[in-house]
Amino acid sequence: MTKSNVSGVVLDTDWERYIDYELPLVTSIRKVKHGRRIIDSFTDTYAEAAFIGDIHIGHNDHSFNMFNAYLNFLKDRPYIPIGLMGDFIEYQTLTNFVNNEILSVDEQIDVFVKKMRPFKDRIIFMLWGNHEERIARYTKSNRFLADLAREIGVKDNCYVGEPERGVNILFKVGNNEYGAYAHHSSTGAVINKTIQLRRSGFQTGAALILHGHTHHLGYEQRTFRELTSMGRITKRQWLVSTGCFLKDAGYAEKRSYPLTEVGAPIIRFYADRGKLEFVDVGTDYRAYLEKGGMVFEGDTGPVNLKLSNVVSVLHPVLEQSGRRDGDGKQVRHVLDQGGRSDGAGKQVRSVISP
Numbered sequence: 156m157t158k159s160n161v162s163g164v165v166l167d168t169d170w171e172r173y174i175d176y177e178l179p180l181v182t183s184i185r186k187v188k189h190g191r192r193i194i195d196s197f198t199d200t201y202a203e204a205a206f207i208g209d210i211h212i213g214h215n216d217h218s219f220n221m222f223n224a225y226l227n228f229l230k231d232r233p234y235i236p237i238g239l240m241g242d243f244i245e246y247q248t249l250t251n252f253v254n255n256e257i258l259s260v261d262e263q264i265d266v267f268v269k270k271m272r273p274f275k276d277r278i279i280f281m282l283w284g285n286h287e288e289r290i291a292r293y294t295k296s297n298r299f300l301a302d303l304a305r306e307i308g309v310k311d312n313c314y315v316g317e318p319e320r321g322v323n324i325l326f327k328v329g330n331n332e333y334g335a336y337a338h339h340s341s342t343g344a345v346i347n348k349t350i351q352l353r354r355s356g357f358q359t360g361a362a363l364i365l366h367g368h369t370h371h372l373g374y375e376q377r378t379f380r381e382l383t384s385m386g387r388i389t390k391r392q393w394l395v396s397t398g399c400f401l402k403d404a405g406y407a408e409k410r411s412y413p414l415t416e417v418g419a420p421i422i423r424f425y426a427d428r429g430k431l432e433f434v435d436v437g438t439d440y441r442a443y444l445e446k447g448g449m450v451f452e453g454d455t456g457p458v459n460l461k462l463s464n465v466v467s468v469l470h471p472v473l474e475q476s477g478r479r480d481g482d483g484k485q486v487r488h489v490l491d492q493g494g495r496s497d498g499a500g501k502q503v504r505s506v507i508s509p
């Protein structure tokens with residue numbers, strides 16, 4: 156399509172920060188049964204993509220158990236590519252927050268790279284979050300994300316973003332196409348978290364708008380109309396907030412922020428009709444997540460208030476491949492175990508709720 160055959164008042168066409176991505180198709184057969192009778196039977200052809208961000212590896216309240224469960228879910232579904240929405244690591248330097256980092260910055264990067272490497276061939280894009288932008292601000296260098304992408308080993312077709320910028324994507328799904336715009340975003344809206352998301356939707360007439368940063372997981376729809384020689388075309392736009400993997404951070408409780416919603420959206424794009432769907436992994440696949448090691452019933456162990464243990468968690472003494480707990484014993488990296496270490500170096504189960 157060129158500028159001359161786009162109808163209407165066209166001011167500009169360009170390909171800036173624009174990628175197209177062909178999503179792998181899957182087919183599913185649905186049967187509706189009532190008693191022994193099959194009432195209906197459908198064959199659906201669709202593709203799915205996961206949009207993961209606000210992971211905050213290294214923060215004391217990072218939901219590593221839920222994060223691992225999602226990654227296991229994706230490992231079992233190799234047809235789902237991944238868009239990375241920013242805020243991968245915590246990096247609290249330059250902030251006034253009470254220190255609640257339990258990993259050094261290098262460890263945060265190492266954990267993220269290790270977690271992402273198995274998915275290197277299916278990462279669609281990587282965006283900067285404000286936590287990565289702190290590194291750009293501090294170092295006056297914008298190379299961090301490209302270096303991170305290189306370390307993960309992403310393919311050439313992975314779009315590596317620029318600070319403060321989003322990405323426009325044309326998802327090709329069989330013979331269907333869905334325009335999308337993804338941005339980490341930046342907003343101080345605490346209650347009306349989707350205000351900026353809606354603004355973004357007004358500015359880009361894409362079927363799917365994705366924002367991170369607000370730690371809200373969910374979507375809303377906007378319906379609008381275009382008038383063409385084909386008649387009045389009514390379209391639907393999806394505005395999606397991409398969740399987080401950070402549960403009940405202290406700064407949020409202190410300010411009475413709304414509770415964070417842990418998880419990430421998987422969006423289903425239909426090939427045979429214009430339809431999007433929000434796959435709620437935390438609810439629809441709960442049994443799967445529990446089988447994968449998720450614990451939903453809460454921690455029944457005693458709370459450890461011994462000061463030396465608390466201090467050792469906040470200020471870990473690193474020794475080669477491990478860390479020492481308050482009693483000087485070696486404790487393995489907490490993030491790799493899907494569990495949390497208590498002061499005595501024993502594994503305790505984590506309290507996780509979606």
Ligand SMILES: [Fe+2]
Nearest residue numbers: 209242368399
């Ligand atoms: Fe975040």
Ligand SMILES: [Fe+2]
Nearest residue numbers: 242284285368
């Ligand atoms: Fe953010």
